[in-house]
Amino acid sequence: MVKEFDIPILPTYLETPKLKEGVMDGEGPFKSAQEFQNPLGFPGEKVDNWQKVAIDKIGELKSKYRSVQVFLDSCVKCGACTDKCHYFLGSSDPKNMPVARQDLFRSVYRRHFTFAGKYFPKLVGAKELDDDMLDDWYNYFHQCSQCRRCSVFCPYGIDTAEISMAAREVLDVVGIGQKYCNQILGKALTIGNNLGLPEPALRDTLLDLEEEIEEETGGIAVKYPLDQKGAEILLITPSADFFAEPHIDGLIGYGKVFHQDGVSWTLSSYASEGANFGMFIGSYDVMRKAALRIRKAALDLEVSRVMVGECGHAWRVAYSFWNTLSGVGVGAADEFSQKLQDQLDHRYPQPQHIIEYTHDLIQRGKLVFDKSANDDRTVTFHDSCNVARATNMGGILGGQFILPREVIKAVCNNYVDMERSTIKESTFCCGGGGGLLTDDLMEIRVKGAVPRMQALKTVEKDNGVNTLAAICAICKSQFSKVLPKFDFDPYMIVSVHQLVSEAIIMDRRKIEVQEDKSEVD
Amino acid sequence: MSIISIFFTALFYISLIVFLVGMVKKIYQFGITPAPLKIPIAPTPLTQKGVVMRIIREIVLFESLFRSNKWIWLFGWLFHIGLLLISIRHIRYFWPDDLPDIFLLTQSFKYAAFVMVFGLIGLILRRIFVERIRYISAPSDYLMLIMLLIIGISGMIMTFTSNHTDIIMVKEFTSGLVSFNWKNLPTEVYFLIHIFLVFVLMVIFPISKLLHIPGIFFSPTLNQVDDARSKRHIAPWALKQEQEHATQLEQILGKDE
Numbered sequence: 001m002v003k004e005f006d007i008p009i010l011p012t013y014l015e016t017p018k019l020k021e022g023v024m025d026g027e028g029p030f031k032s033a034q035e036f037q038n039p040l041g042f043p044g045e046k047v048d049n050w051q052k053v054a055i056d057k058i059g060e061l062k063s064k065y066r067s068v069q070v071f072l073d074s075c076v077k078c079g080a081c082t083d084k085c086h087y088f089l090g091s092s093d094p095k096n097m098p099v100a101r102q103d104l105f106r107s108v109y110r111r112h113f114t115f116a117g118k119y120f121p122k123l124v125g126a127k128e129l130d131d132d133m134l135d136d137w138y139n140y141f142h143q144c145s146q147c148r149r150c151s152v153f154c155p156y157g158i159d160t161a162e163i164s165m166a167a168r169e170v171l172d173v174v175g176i177g178q179k180y181c182n183q184i185l186g187k188a189l190t191i192g193n194n195l196g197l198p199e200p201a202l203r204d205t206l207l208d209l210e211e212e213i214e215e216e217t218g219g220i221a222v223k224y225p226l227d228q229k230g231a232e233i234l235l236i237t238p239s240a241d242f243f244a245e246p247h248i249d250g251l252i253g254y255g256k257v258f259h260q261d262g263v264s265w266t267l268s269s270y271a272s273e274g275a276n277f278g279m280f281i282g283s284y285d286v287m288r289k290a291a292l293r294i295r296k297a298a299l300d301l302e303v304s305r306v307m308v309g310e311c312g313h314a315w316r317v318a319y320s321f322w323n324t325l326s327g328v329g330v331g332a333a334d335e336f337s338q339k340l341q342d343q344l345d346h347r348y349p350q351p352q353h354i355i356e357y358t359h360d361l362i363q364r365g366k367l368v369f370d371k372s373a374n375d376d377r378t379v380t381f382h383d384s385c386n387v388a389r390a391t392n393m394g395g396i397l398g399g400q401f402i403l404p405r406e407v408i409k410a411v412c413n414n415y416v417d418m419e420r421s422t423i424k425e426s427t428f429c430c431g432g433g434g435g436l437l438t439d440d441l442m443e444i445r446v447k448g449a450v451p452r453m454q455a456l457k458t459v460e461k462d463n464g465v466n467t468l469a470a471i472c473a474i475c476k477s478q479f480s481k482v483l484p485k486f487d488f489d490p491y492m493i494v495s496v497h498q499l500v501s502e503a504i505i506m507d508r509r510k511i512e513v514q515e516d517k518s519e520v521d
Numbered sequence: 522m523s524i525i526s527i528f529f530t531a532l533f534y535i536s537l538i539v540f541l542v543g544m545v546k547k548i549y550q551f552g553i554t555p556a557p558l559k560i561p562i563a564p565t566p567l568t569q570k571g572v573v574m575r576i577i578r579e580i581v582l583f584e585s586l587f588r589s590n591k592w593i594w595l596f597g598w599l600f601h602i603g604l605l606l607i608s609i610r611h612i613r614y615f616w617p618d619d620l621p622d623i624f625l626l627t628q629s630f631k632y633a634a635f636v637m638v639f640g641l642i643g644l645i646l647r648r649i650f651v652e653r654i655r656y657i658s659a660p661s662d663y664l665m666l667i668m669l670l671i672i673g674i675s676g677m678i679m680t681f682t683s684n685h686t687d688i689i690m691v692k693e694f695t696s697g698l699v700s701f702n703w704k705n706l707p708t709e710v711y712f713l714i715h716i717f718l719v720f721v722l723m724v725i726f727p728i729s730k731l732l733h734i735p736g737i738f739f740s741p742t743l744n745q746v747d748d749a750r751s752k753r754h755i756a757p758w759a760l761k762q763e764q765e766h767a768t769q770l771e772q773i774l775g776k777d778e
Contacts (some may be wrong), residue, residue: 002543002776017654018652019652019653019656025654032714055534062554063554064554064555064557064756064758065554065555065556066551066554066555066556066670066739066741067556067560067740067741067742069550070553070554070739070740070741071550071740072552073547073730073732073736074567074730074732074733074737074740075730075733076662076730076733077653077654077657077658077659077662077730078586078589078593078597078652079590079654080585080586080589080593081589082653082654083653085589094653094657097653097656097657099657100656103657114728116661116725116729120661122660123659123660123661123664124659124660124661124729125661126659127661146776150660151562151587151742152562152563152585152588153586153589153590155564155579155583155585155586155589155590155597155733155737156733156736156737156740156743156748157585157737157740157742158740159560159742180609206608207645239737253764284557284558284759285638285762302576310567319560319749319750320558320560320749321559323749323750323752323754324557324559324749324751324754324755324759327753328749329749329750329751330751330752331752331753332751332755333754334763334764343719345770349750349751351562351750353728386692388563389562389563390560390561390563392563392565392567392747394566395567397564397566397567397571398563398564400563406746421654424664425563425564426564442676
């Protein structure tokens with residue numbers, strides 16, 4: 001079922017490819033079965049009157065989302081976005097050009113909702129939503145990681161992610177859901193995390209981790225509290241952090257930082273997941289349900305701060321949407337939100353990113369590092385798309401670019417940035433975001449990684465970069481899989497807090513030595 | 522009045538009404554459609570002032586387009602700035618009396634027609650010869666450019682060649698349209714083509730991609746302040762839903778503990 005494909009050869013310079021129509025045509029990812037569809041409120045299979053259902057849904061979405069309405073109407077087909085998508089650059093399929101991807105949706109919108117499209121469809125490129133079109137929707141809207149790079153370059157700020165989310169919502173409503181996202185959402189909404197780790201398994205994992213760290217640090221007891229009522233900080237992190245490398249090394253880093261600060265903190269077994277896949281499928285309601293679990297956990301555990309670990313989409317949902325969806329922040333009026341707001345400590349931003357927290361501690365001289373511990377590394381930083389383009393850190397302009405780099409530079413001696421047009425607000429996606437991190441989409445994941453890999457290859461050659469740091473679980477998972485396909489070391493991808501973890505000095509005696517040394521300097 | 526003058530006079534009011542009604546409807550639609558989530562796009566301003574500056578830079582300088590592609594930016598910007606200057610110069614034709622002296626300054630704006638036509642030709646050539654732009658173009662995308670090009674060239678023929686239209690008559694006709702003091706129009710062919718296509722443009726404005734003009738002001742990725750943590754942003758439909766389901770949801774969520 002999964003297509004064989006050739007691994008692309010990395011170009012020396014990234015060039016806009018010649019169009020190869022249809023190279024990425026196909027079935028799309030595995031479809032979601034009834035058992036994953038129904039709990040989310042979607043039909044289990046394609047409904048009989050799917051065309052009508054779909055058109056009605058498009059009408060509803062365009063009246064509920066200004067983004068959808070304005071973006072469908074405003075595009076002038078200038079072409080500014082055509083060479084900006086990593087999936088187009090890597091695959092050459094013209095339907096992966098952002099405007100062409102949107103046009104799959106826009107042409108149907110025009111046919112049914114605009115004067116020109118109703119009466120002069122050929123003239124304005126309006127089309128019916130027939131079986132072929134529906135297949136194209138399913139296939140190509142699952143070749144979009146909703147990374148929003150195209151919209152940075154659009155003169156009207158048209159955001160393909162909004163259209164792609166709307167399209168996926170329409171598909172879900174007619175009964176054609178994507179298995180990977182919807183299955184995961186089922187787990188997150190019942191068990192509390194995307195991996196489906198129940199409370200006992202989570203507790204075991206954390207205990208093992210405590211032992212491991214104690215051994216490694218020579219007897220320093222770094223704790224990983226779970227469901228500890230009355231802790232100051234509730235940490236919400238991607239469940240990948242509990243599971244495998246390189247993620248777990250980041251979790252070790254967070255624990256060490258909390259330990260050094262002496263703050264009380266906890267994880268929640270009820271809401272142990274940061275990543276909110278409700279965003280990927282464009283469902284406000286599902287996204288809200290997932291966000292409400294976190295509010296409930298914060299209330300039940302009586303914490304005064306809510307913090308988010310290294311996860312791109314989690315941080316976007318937390319930073320931009322939590323206040324809207326569930327009142328984590330300020331200004332919501334319902335009973336539970338008000339209770340939470342009274343409980344939260346508003347001297348800190350709510351929610352706060354772990355990078356903001358560590359950065360602040362570094363600024364205040366609360367952490368001591370031996371930077372030479374990372375001397376075997378020359379590090380570059382991959383700006384994860386949702387952190388870079390949709391959120392802020394530290395409340396300063398461009399803080400989301402500045403803070404992670406400052407943290408890395410505080411713990412490493414060798415840091416190099418990749419080429420300017422491939423980082424910060426123009427960063428290239430890892431290729432696995434937006435609900436694409438599934439093996440049935442390996443071809444588009446590998447091809448979509450080409451622009452990022454090309455920029456990485458350049459700094460590897462020119463500057464000897466051997467470490468790629470990131471603050472997103474999807475980026476880390478994607479890179480672990482994709483790096484070896486382009487002759488990189490799969491272990492070169494690390495969490496930023498892994499670098500912190502390696503350089504942080506936990507031992508009081510060693511801290512004193514280090515402080516003496518810095519006085520001499 | 523001649524039949525053709527009556528025809529063009531009526532056409533003017535019809536297109537104007539279609540334009541105004543269509544645009545008001547569309548702007549109203551954009552305005553009442555809620556933006557349920559904060560979705561500003563980087564580089565994101567953190568203040569309202571920053572947002573205003575950003576939109577001004579987008580409108581005046583086409584900042585994002587410049588970042589994207591220098592050729593599209595060059596042609597697109599030249600076309601728009603040319604069109605703007607030319608349009609300002611056209612105020613003289615609609616001014617019912619003698620022109621205030623300030624309009625002497627706009628005399629040289631007629632040369633902006635060259636800039637506009639140059640930009641348009643660039644955009645058309647791009648659409649034809651760049652493979653990926655050709656792929657995304659519908660017939661209407663070409664037609665729009667060709668129409669603007671004909672408007673520009675017909676205007677230039679009347680201004681810069683010996684094919685001068687009776688300018689006094691033009692002024693009497695056009696200023697008569699706005700002051701309801703209807704007069705005959707010159708029936709010179711370039712002039713008729715010129716104003717006919719301008720009327721067509723007015724009619725298709727609210728039903729075409731020309732909606733990018735109001736659209737840019739309503740684009741939530743551009744016009745939102747990045748202050749989600751300090752200020753709650755919620756759409757009316759979402760708030761209603763929240764009020765209706767609040768307790769119920771909390772109960773559902775509590776169940777599986």
